[in-house]
Amino acid sequence: MDKVFIIAQMEQAHTDAVASGLQLAKQLNKNAEVFAYSYAYFSGPESYNPRLVSVAQKQLMDQREAELKQHLVDLKGEDIPVHMVWSKYLFEHACHHSIRHGFDLMVKAVHHADHYLPTDWQLIRHTRIPLLLLTSNPLTKGNATLMAVDLATHDPIKQQLNSVVVAYGKQLAEATGTKLHLAFVLRVPKILRDMDLIDTHALVKKAYKDHQKQIAKFNMDPECIHIIAGEPELCLFELACRLKSKYFVIGARQREGLLGRIIGNTAELVLERMRSNVLIIPADDQLLAPLTL
Numbered sequence: 434m435d436k437v438f439i440i441a442q443m444e445q446a447h448t449d450a451v452a453s454g455l456q457l458a459k460q461l462n463k464n465a466e467v468f469a470y471s472y473a474y475f476s477g478p479e480s481y482n483p484r485l486v487s488v489a490q491k492q493l494m495d496q497r498e499a500e501l502k503q504h505l506v507d508l509k510g511e512d513i514p515v516h517m518v519w520s521k522y523l524f525e526h527a528c529h530h531s532i533r534h535g536f537d538l539m540v541k542a543v544h545h546a547d548h549y550l551p552t553d554w555q556l557i558r559h560t561r562i563p564l565l566l567l568t569s570n571p572l573t574k575g576n577a578t579l580m581a582v583d584l585a586t587h588d589p590i591k592q593q594l595n596s597v598v599v600a601y602g603k604q605l606a607e608a609t610g611t612k613l614h615l616a617f618v619l620r621v622p623k624i625l626r627d628m629d630l631i632d633t634h635a636l637v638k639k640a641y642k643d644h645q646k647q648i649a650k651f652n653m654d655p656e657c658i659h660i661i662a663g664e665p666e667l668c669l670f671e672l673a674c675r676l677k678s679k680y681f682v683i684g685a686r687q688r689e690g691l692l693g694r695i696i697g698n699t700a701e702l703v704l705e706r707m708r709s710n711v712l713i714i715p716a717d718d719q720l721l722a723p724l725t726l
Contacts (some may be wrong), residue, residue: 683704
């Protein structure tokens, strides 16, 4: 354990995952290893010649390895282990290798500042260790870490996931020197709020009272506890923007669906909007152990 699995960024990425991952590993007092993935389709007559394909594959990987090692030299990280992987589906190797070899954090840069690519979603849906997705949005220049939990849940798995989210959020905030905030959203449809059919202020006030014991266990500044009424994806996005959250921490339950592995609808909607660096905590058995906050 205490190892960080860093996925080296491709040229199109807006963020240097290697530099950021190494810095975070140092802050967390963990050992880092870098994994560089390559894959290419070959067409024409050479695609039918295994020898030519093998030569081209090696040439591509050698070139990428040389560039990556030079980048590590520039970062004064010459001793960092580097692994070159030829794989069509990055997520399959990354998710399997990271859990099998005792890594406890995966770091990857997103390629587009405003949305995730299919590979990012596959990692989110299949990872069995915490996954940090880095972006270059302006919010990442802020100085806050925002955690999202469900204080009202009676589901034992979700309650354990809340504890893990808070534990990782605290660890991340302490290591990065960011101010820790916690958010809980009371789901109230917009149409009900617009029609003034519900007194949202009374709901929020009651929620603070009902969850007072839970909140006290977090041992946080009361000013940094935020209970909001509305739609989670909008409320959390607006709060993250207001706080200028550099990091956003959320738990995700992964389930098998008709079209493959999925995460909860709420988590997916939240992630689609979020513009902070996002730490996703999967509801994996090895993480959902009783924790002391």
